[in-house]
Amino acid sequence: MIEYIEGGVCAPKGYKASGVHCGVRKSRTKRDLALICSEKSASAAAVYTTNLVKGAPLTVTKKHLADGKAQAIICNSGNANTCNANGEYIAETTSELLGAELGIPAADVIVASTGVIGQAMTMEPFERGIHELVRLLGADSAPAAEAIMTTDTHAKEIAVKFMAGGVECRMGGMAKGSGMIHPNMATMLGFITSDCAISPELLAKALSEDVKSSFNMVTVDGDTSTNDMVAVMANGLAGNAEICSEGNDYDAFCEALHAITVYLSRQIAGDGEGATKLLDCVVTGAKTLEDARTVARAVVGSALLKAAMFGADANWGRVLCAVGYSGADVDISKVGVSFKSEFGEVHVCEFGAGVEFSEEQAKNVLSAKEIYILVTLGDGAQSAEAWGCDLTYEYVKINGDYRT
Amino acid sequence: MIEYIEGGVCAPKGYKASGVHCGVRKSRTKRDLALICSEKSASAAAVYTTNLVKGAPLTVTKKHLADGKAQAIICNSGNANTCNANGEYIAETTSELLGAELGIPAADVIVASTGVIGQAMTMEPFERGIHELVRLLGADSAPAAEAIMTTDTHAKEIAVKFMAGGVECRMGGMAKGSGMIHPNMATMLGFITSDCAISPELLAKALSEDVKSSFNMVTVDGDTSTNDMVAVMANGLAGNAEICSEGNDYDAFCEALHAITVYLSRQIAGDGEGATKLLDCVVTGAKTLEDARTVARAVVGSALLKAAMFGADANWGRVLCAVGYSGADVDISKVGVSFKSEFGEVHVCEFGAGVEFSEEQAKNVLSAKEIYILVTLGDGAQSAEAWGCDLTYEYVKINGDYRT
Numbered sequence: 001m002i003e004y005i006e007g008g009v010c011a012p013k014g015y016k017a018s019g020v021h022c023g024v025r026k027s028r029t030k031r032d033l034a035l036i037c038s039e040k041s042a043s044a045a046a047v048y049t050t051n052l053v054k055g056a057p058l059t060v061t062k063k064h065l066a067d068g069k070a071q072a073i074i075c076n077s078g079n080a081n082t083c084n085a086n087g088e089y090i091a092e093t094t095s096e097l098l099g100a101e102l103g104i105p106a107a108d109v110i111v112a113s114t115g116v117i118g119q120a121m122t123m124e125p126f127e128r129g130i131h132e133l134v135r136l137l138g139a140d141s142a143p144a145a146e147a148i149m150t151t152d153t154h155a156k157e158i159a160v161k162f163m164a165g166g167v168e169c170r171m172g173g174m175a176k177g178s179g180m181i182h183p184n185m186a187t188m189l190g191f192i193t194s195d196c197a198i199s200p201e202l203l204a205k206a207l208s209e210d211v212k213s214s215f216n217m218v219t220v221d222g223d224t225s226t227n228d229m230v231a232v233m234a235n236g237l238a239g240n241a242e243i244c245s246e247g248n249d250y251d252a253f254c255e256a257l258h259a260i261t262v263y264l265s266r267q268i269a270g271d272g273e274g275a276t277k278l279l280d281c282v283v284t285g286a287k288t289l290e291d292a293r294t295v296a297r298a299v300v301g302s303a304l305l306k307a308a309m310f311g312a313d314a315n316w317g318r319v320l321c322a323v324g325y326s327g328a329d330v331d332i333s334k335v336g337v338s339f340k341s342e343f344g345e346v347h348v349c350e351f352g353a354g355v356e357f358s359e360e361q362a363k364n365v366l367s368a369k370e371i372y373i374l375v376t377l378g379d380g381a382q383s384a385e386a387w388g389c390d391l392t393y394e395y396v397k398i399n400g401d402y403r404t
Numbered sequence: 405m406i407e408y409i410e411g412g413v414c415a416p417k418g419y420k421a422s423g424v425h426c427g428v429r430k431s432r433t434k435r436d437l438a439l440i441c442s443e444k445s446a447s448a449a450a451v452y453t454t455n456l457v458k459g460a461p462l463t464v465t466k467k468h469l470a471d472g473k474a475q476a477i478i479c480n481s482g483n484a485n486t487c488n489a490n491g492e493y494i495a496e497t498t499s500e501l502l503g504a505e506l507g508i509p510a511a512d513v514i515v516a517s518t519g520v521i522g523q524a525m526t527m528e529p530f531e532r533g534i535h536e537l538v539r540l541l542g543a544d545s546a547p548a549a550e551a552i553m554t555t556d557t558h559a560k561e562i563a564v565k566f567m568a569g570g571v572e573c574r575m576g577g578m579a580k581g582s583g584m585i586h587p588n589m590a591t592m593l594g595f596i597t598s599d600c601a602i603s604p605e606l607l608a609k610a611l612s613e614d615v616k617s618s619f620n621m622v623t624v625d626g627d628t629s630t631n632d633m634v635a636v637m638a639n640g641l642a643g644n645a646e647i648c649s650e651g652n653d654y655d656a657f658c659e660a661l662h663a664i665t666v667y668l669s670r671q672i673a674g675d676g677e678g679a680t681k682l683l684d685c686v687v688t689g690a691k692t693l694e695d696a697r698t699v700a701r702a703v704v705g706s707a708l709l710k711a712a713m714f715g716a717d718a719n720w721g722r723v724l725c726a727v728g729y730s731g732a733d734v735d736i737s738k739v740g741v742s743f744k745s746e747f748g749e750v751h752v753c754e755f756g757a758g759v760e761f762s763e764e765q766a767k768n769v770l771s772a773k774e775i776y777i778l779v780t781l782g783d784g785a786q787s788a789e790a791w792g793c794d795l796t797y798e799y800v801k802i803n804g805d806y807r808t
Binding site for chain 2: 223
């Protein structure tokens with residue numbers, strides 16, 4: 001039984017967070033440096049972008065997580081620290097400064113960056129900001145959740161409680177999304193904390209399985225970021241017997257993790273750059289799970305469908321077109337399509353051909369903020385869900401001049 | 405030696421064309437039915453979309469071209485004749501009506517459609533329009549080139565002359581593009597005529613080889629259309645000895661074909677829906693031809709880069725990001741990037757990291773209508789070129805409500 005609670009990444013026992021403006025961003029109007037800290041060393045795991053261009057912080061974090069342990073996460077926004085000559089030096093030195101300030105090994109620091117790629121970066125903002133960042137550590141997760149934002153319009157946080165080994169455990173998460181969002185075997189930035197006791201091996205397994213049906217099913221613009229990362233820490237302070245093998249407790253942990261990651265995935269999609277609508281494509285009746293996922297991602301990724309959803313136009317031919325080019329093994333003559341929202345449901349396509357429907361009703365259904373695109377393949381028992389957003393004038397505006 | 409000439413598809417000997425408004429489109433302001441006709445049976449070949457959802461005309465055309473012969477091409481705009489219950493009936497009956505009017509077998513007709521997917525269609529506009537269409541056949545290719553347009557802002561036509569077997573031959577082409585453009589082993593609509601004598605087998609080979617480095621290197625929005633098709637007819641009226649084997653004459657034919665297809669590809673990219681700029685990505689130094697093509701297509705396909713080009717923002721990190729997620733085998737530490745246009749060239753990235761450049765100069769270079777993105781991989785001898793366009797407010801506007 002999962003129950004949603006307040007508190008974000010600070011909801012589990014033994015975690016504090018903070019966020020400051022240290023000067024990576026010139027503008028002082030938004031915080032640009034976040035810290036999440038556990039009072040004791042935690043099992044830790046992460047998944048990373050598959051882009052060949054990788055932010056320097058990912059290389060450093062991978063090295064630090066080799067032992068499956070971490071105690072703090074530091075993340076700046078405003079500069080991706082990617083394609084810089086001194087990128088690893090910056091990420092490593094940041095870890096050392098933070099470690100010294102916290103009294104923990106630099107190798108127990110997870111370091112992340114998000115922002116513009118290929119902009120020069122110096123240690124100066126970190127040297128200036130880290131002392132204050134540590135001084136401000138507290139129970140409020142909001143400053144940290146704000147500090148990792150780029151073009152996000154709001155912070156993305158969630159927490160849940162669940163039972164493992166007869167003990168109440170908690171898990172919290174935050175994420176940033178917005179643009180350059182098309183995770184592939186990894187994700188955008190997401191940080192998750194838990195007080196549940198779980199071995200590093202099972203934690204890594206739970207995370208890498210989970211992202212396949214959560215963060216990896218989100219697309220905003222088809223561009224896989226160079227800095228995607230999701231990191232999770234579990235410090236064991238809930239007091240449950242450590243989860244060291246699969247079974248009921250592991251399942252409960254995975255269920256809680258999935259509640260966090262799906263919530264954050266939907267938040268990221270709905271707050272995609274310029275988005276006015278969350279698109280939720282549910283594919284059923286696929287031959288294989290891979291086919292179901294491929295179709296769902298292709299539909300929410302279609303620029304043409306995204307533009308049609310912005311205009312509340314029930315142009316289902318674009319859904320079928322995306323199903324057709326997705327690469328999945330599909331019998332088009334069996335495909336059905338419906339659009340659904342809080343304002344009702346309209347069935348628009350059956351057996352691969354159009355059915356009569358009321359354009360007025362369709363317009364009404366598609367005027368909602370959250371639209372389900374239901375695709376039935378009629379060819380098997382597998383299903384999948386993917387999240388995206390509409391394509392708007394605002395997306396073009398935001399990205400026509402992002403750097404300056 | 406290729407020389408550009410006037411006349412489009414009517415430039416080669418023995419071809420006439422026409423275009424009328426027959427009523428597939430309700431608005432009478434634009435022609436919606438095109439005809440291209442050879443005075444004698446011609447060698448003919450076509451390539452088709454790889455989308456599993458295929459327009460009914462493609463199925464019918466494939467059948468008609470089984471013998472490598474055709475004499476006429478008929479194409480309507482305004483309705484894709486795709487995902488309709490009676491689609492093949494319409495395409496086949498159209499061929500029969502046209503065949504009867506021209507006095508040729510229905511099986512010598514190439515039939516094509518472009519427009520909205522999944523809209524009901526009747527024979528009535530064709531029954532009304534075909535007689536007039538044939539009556540108006542003449543030496544002016546412009547009405548036909550206009551009749552195949554959808555959201556294209558201008559017609560796309562070209563013709564060349566070349567020598568084969570000591571004889572002057574001609575070749576002409578027209579195309580429509582605009583949206584749902586991401587050809588994959590096939591293309592958008594393109595129709596090519598020649599008076600050169602060439603066997604159906606070599607014609608098919610020349611076409612299928614050519615599109616790999618022409619139409620298949622174009623992307624507007626990443627959506628592979630259900631109705632992509634390029635068809636070519638060669639009627640032999642130039643009087644050259646029929647090209648029946650590879651050699652100098654075949655090479656001359658291929659060179660002419662490539663001049664036509666690259667010209668049309670660039671026209672399609674530059675007139676992509678809402679586009680204000682043509683993007684031309686030239687990749688050099690790749691290990692394999694496939695790697696070069698993959699990188700070039702990924703760069704011009706990146707929504708983020710397309711938006712940056714709209715804003716004349718030299719955000720080269722987005723070029724590197726696209727190179728990194730393209731899937732090609734690339735050593736990022738060897739990659740260089742420059743932007744180039746009629747206003748100059750600016751070098752922005754070397755060995756995978758930024759170099760200093762003048763933002764003012766970059767802005768100036770990127771203010772041109774035609775922008776070259778030069779990517780050097782420094783890892784081999786293969787190169788490729790791909791064409792795309794910027795992402796603009798107008799793309800969103802056009803596609804937010806295309807059907808109504």
